[in-house]
Amino acid sequence: MGERVFDVVFIGGGPAGYQGAIRAAQLGMKVAVVESRELGGVCLNRGCIPTKAIRASAELLSRARRARNYGIEIDTVRPDVKAIIARKNKVVSLLRGGIAQLFRSRRIQHLEGTGRLLSPREVEVETSTGLIRLRTEKIVIATGSRPSIPPPFDGLTGEIKGVLTTDDILEISEVPASLFIVGAGAVGVEMASIMAELGSSVTLLEAKDRILPREDEEMATYMTRMLKRQKVKVLTGLSVNEVVPGEKVALTLSNGQKWEGDAVLLAAGRVPNVESIGLGSVGLEETGRPLAVNEHMETGVPGVFAAGDVVGGWLLAHVAFAEGITAAENAAGLRSCMDYRVVPRCVFAFPEYAAVGLTEEQAREQFPATAFSFPFKSLGMAQALGEWEGMVKLVVHEKNGQILGGHVIGPHAADLIAEIALAMRHHIPAKGIVETIHTHPTLSEAILETAQAACGQAIHILPGEHTNK
Incomplete structure (x- = not known):
């Protein structure tokens, strides 16, 4: 087993991890980032950026359909989903390469593998070529989150054709003729609007009494009207009781209503990635819940910080950026504080x-x-x-x-x-x-x-x- 020494190790190369790592390097620290998947995390690879790239295509499609209103004649307008996804992949790849270049310019070590805490000063990394042990003065846990799978969909994603997570929907080869979306928070509303623009017949389901239940009521009502204008069917105060697989996905709702169609998208929130990272080895509870931190992003263990989705709260990339930078500055000996009083949030619908x-x-x-x-x-x-x-x-x-x-x-x-x-x-x-x-x-x-x-x-x-x- 090889051994390397660093001032700070970030476990996770998503928004909190990569921005925190760059800030730590700016402050003169020797930095390592352990990432088992692609640099940039969910936001760059399976969230913010790919979604917005697809939305940009849908927006151009919408404007082309309305070209006559601007005095422009266009004969044929139709989406090419494979080309849309290819463009999305190109955008993501370009930005991912940009992060790698920033790491090289700052001499940040990027270790491709799975990180596990051994102690408050040691991290073990399982790579494709073997185990590496990292000794470090400070550790920042930035392992992010993954889609939540609500009942009765447990165990069905990847097993039943047409049951999709928010990761899966970004890799489709064709637009589903009919799409049922579970969850009408920011992600659900955004995807309902985008997929409707691309030609899918969308039904949007929310268990609460209105879409965007945490947002301003007047604005949520306005957004409901906009979705209906896109011919999105909005159902509120309901949940899914049963899923029946087959050539089509069949659902039974809590009011007895039936739905059958091509695909179901699960957009019912996210859960933190806290399993199997060795929390118990450093004295942190393994509860499956987000990690508790103070305003300096410190956990209850000296020298161990956490940032990004893994700490819960605002699951937004720009919040993770700020948390990662705050953690890095405190790891470097500064006393920076997170201030959540003013956090902008957005839904990229139409x-x-x-x-x-x-x-x-x-x-x-x-x-x-x-x-x-x-x-x-x-x-x-x-x-x-x-x-x-x-x-x-x-x-x-x-x-x-x-x-x-x-x-x-x-x-x-x-x-x-x-x-x-x-x-x-x-x-x-x-x-x-x-x-x-x-x-x-x-x-x-x-x-x-x-x-x-x-x-x-x-x-x-x-x-x-x-x-x-």
Whole structure:
């Protein structure tokens, strides 16, 4: 067994692991990253990036179908799924290679294999050529998560044709004529919208009483309307009781309703990868639950940190980036803290939905709050682009004008939410946005117009149309 010595070892090369490793190297540490699969983790290989690459194809398809509205004649428009997947793979491969290049430039050791904790200062790596023992001063556990398989689907993925995880759907060779999606959180809604655009007849199921159950109720209702416009059938307050395999996948729902079709997609959350990594060897409980950490990303064992999906909470790549960097800085002797007060989140459906901070309902429970909104249809740039569906909503503290929450449905919502997040992070009230000149004509003016409404200075909307009392 070979032995190598490092200052810090990251077990996992996903968003938390690779960004944390680069930050640790910047701080002068000798770094190793142990990864059993591809660098970049779920986000780059089986999540954020491949999904968005496929969505980009679906978006272009949608615009081509509407080309006549822009004065453009296109004779034939149809999706080529194999070509779409090939393009997705090319994008992923390019970005994965970019991470490897960054590792080489920082002299970060990438060990391809499975890591297991032996002690708070030792990691064993099982590679294709044998075992390697790593001695290290600090360890960061960044083993990520995997799709949750809800009952009654236990043991059926990979065994029954047509029962797909969120990993599987990204490798399809053809669009299923009919698709049933279990779970209407961010991933379920996003995939329902994308697959419907590609031509699948989609049914979306949510056990709670509405889609996006953790998001603002008004915005969830709006998104439901948008899905139905795409001919997505939305079922809420129901679950799957029985699965019957065959040439088609057959389901029985909790109300007795039957469904039969080509494929079922399981989008019912994720579980942390905490099994078989040697937690007990360092004194951490092996409960199957996310690892507990403090604001410095420290576990209860000195010198052992954890970051990313494995710690639960916000299962978002950008949160994992921040957690990995925070863990690296603390491993290097700095005292960095994670701040979860302002975390933007998004759903890349058609149209996009993005949010930050509190929902209107949450804000009203905690503060004297009022919500103000502005429709994209009243915005010059949105009309020029032909993308006028959607709205911006700001939830504002009535006494000091601080923004408590921001919500955007519409074109480039995930980009636009950054301005609101920045204002919230630095305690800039709505008035601060109003006093900032925004470029015209741009979509960002929708944020300005909503802030103007919050300050009693609404320009392009009629009095009384912008406030939710």
